Amino acid sequence: MAYQGNQINYNNLNDELKVKVDKAEGVESQVSALSSKVDNSWQKGVYNDTDIINLGYSSASKVFRFHEWDDDNSKLDSLYIDILVGRAFSGLIKLTLASDYHIGNAMGGTEIVYNVAKVGEDVFLNTMTINNISPDFAKCFYVKPLVSEASRLYIPITKAPNTRNPINIKVEIFSAYATFDVVNEITIARDPMISQPHPWTPQTSSFMARTGGTMTGDLVIEKGIPNLYLRTPNKQHEAIFRLNASNENDFGLDLYRNGSIASRVDKNGYTFVKGLDGDLFNLADLKSSVSNGKAQVASAITGKGVQTASDATFDTMANNIRAIPTGVPKVEFDLQLSSVVPDGSAGNITTPAMNFQPLNASNTMIGTTIFRGMGGDISQSNAINGVAYIEKCTINNIGNGNYTVTFTIRNKTGFGVSLPVGTSLRTTITG
Structure with a gap:
């Protein structure tokens, strides 16, 4: 038979124990109230179901996935990323895009940074820098410069015909102003009326890669006696363009081949080249010597009965020599x-x-x-x-x-x- 003695319950606890029980029940209530917040918080090592994050007052980013293209794959189609920044904005907008092989090969992606400063409709800065872009992505998608309006910024993106690839989009803003609400309100919408000529020249990185690329701006080397080296991987053959000048002196632009000077353009624009004797000679002097020699030859041909101008071509002179009568006139x-x-x-x-x-x-x-x-x-x-x-x-x-x-x-x-x-x-x- 079970023990039927006195049962312990809250009512027969002494006052000290009742206080401890009351505190424990309060903790349990607090844990229950916090459980939903804990469940939805970022956690290490698990999938966190969120599409926006911020780091402090001025930085935030948001991700999207877009695949609502026109069902007719043969058409150009476009979307725009709409950013409601208000009247004033100053900062960086980084756009990261990624796609894959679907209807068309758009494998890879791109990272682009827009540097923007504006107040109302007055734009003080608006540049676009492509940090990196894959060739296949650049064939399928064309990312246009950012457009600034009075209270909004937007970025148009166009897809090529015969592609219908989903595109993942990340927009990150680092600004001088409060950023989280701006990023949270970013929207993406399809707009087939955006104009973009096609076929387009695929976009490339704004920077020159080690493996090569195309520059659309100027290359400036600013130093005393700057050199530009061209050489084979084994360093057995090379060419050097050298501006042999400093702030005080200018000795000309030199071309070296395999360690030996081959030609020079002096500060006055005269060109010198290396002759068979190893010395540099002035092309202007050579031209003058040739002209004088031609005049003498022309005079001799004319003296033989065939009229020849002093500036006649060598072909003309050769033909006139052949036309000189043989024998004694x-x-x-x-x-x-x-x-x-x-x-x-x-x-x-x-x-x-x-x-x-x-x-x-x-x-x-x-x-x-x-x-x-x-x-x-x-x-x-x-x-x-x-x-x-x-x-x-x-x-x-x-x-x-x-x-x-x-x-x-x-x-x-x-x-x-x-x-x-x-x-x-x-x-x-x-x-």
Whole structure:
């Protein structure tokens, strides 16, 4: 039989024990009231069902998953991220996007930072920096610059045709203002009216990767004697562009190949290159030397009877050289006095133009032949019929490679006979 003695209950407790029981019941009530808060708090090592977090007054982030694209995959489609910042905002908005292979390959993602400062409709700063973006993601999605309005900011994102990939979105704001409520009210909506040309050039990182990339801005190296190195992995072959200058001196821009200077552009813009002797020479001097040489060659070709300009191309000069007649050039003229030459006087007879430089002439006058070289006097022993002789002949350069010869006919003094008009001189001239 069970013990039927006195039963202990609250009523038969002494006052001291009743106080302790009352305190215990109060603790239990408090634990029960806190249990829901404990169950919903962040816990280590377990899944925490929340899409927004904050760190202090000025930092908060929120995540979304969007897949409400148009059912027609052949169309462009767009969404926008709407951020109600109020009239004033100053800070950073970091956008992180990720997708996968679905209808189209959008594997990978992107991280983009917008640096924004505005008051009302006045925008003082609005830049977009792509920290990283995968090539496949960039083919399927195009993230546009942030748009600022009086009390809101929004970011448009467009998907390419023939893709319908879900996209995970994280928006993080670090601001000079209270941030949590702004982030908590961020919304995402589809807007097929957003304009974005397609096909587009896939976006790339704003930074140059070690493996290469495309720069759209300027590369500036600001230091004394800066160098730009290009070399093979084994360092056996290299080229160096060196600005050989400091704040005080400027010795030019040098190009080195495998440790040896190959060319230089001096501070005045003149270009020097290394010759076969290892020394640098000025290209302007080379050009002048070539021009002078061409002029001399052109003059020599013209002197051989083929008119050639001093600035003719080398092809033209080569063709003109081939056109130079072979053998000794030769012409014959029958010349006549056009006026009477009295006794003791002299008259001139000039040949027509010749396209070569005369060297020798064989002359016949009034039946007697006189052979002589060009220039100089001829002795009176060569007198013709004891009346006249060729006193001298003069070569005339009339330009463009053409020449004439002027014969001076002297009427021998003391015979009282004039040379009449039409007195003939037959001459054979060779070059």
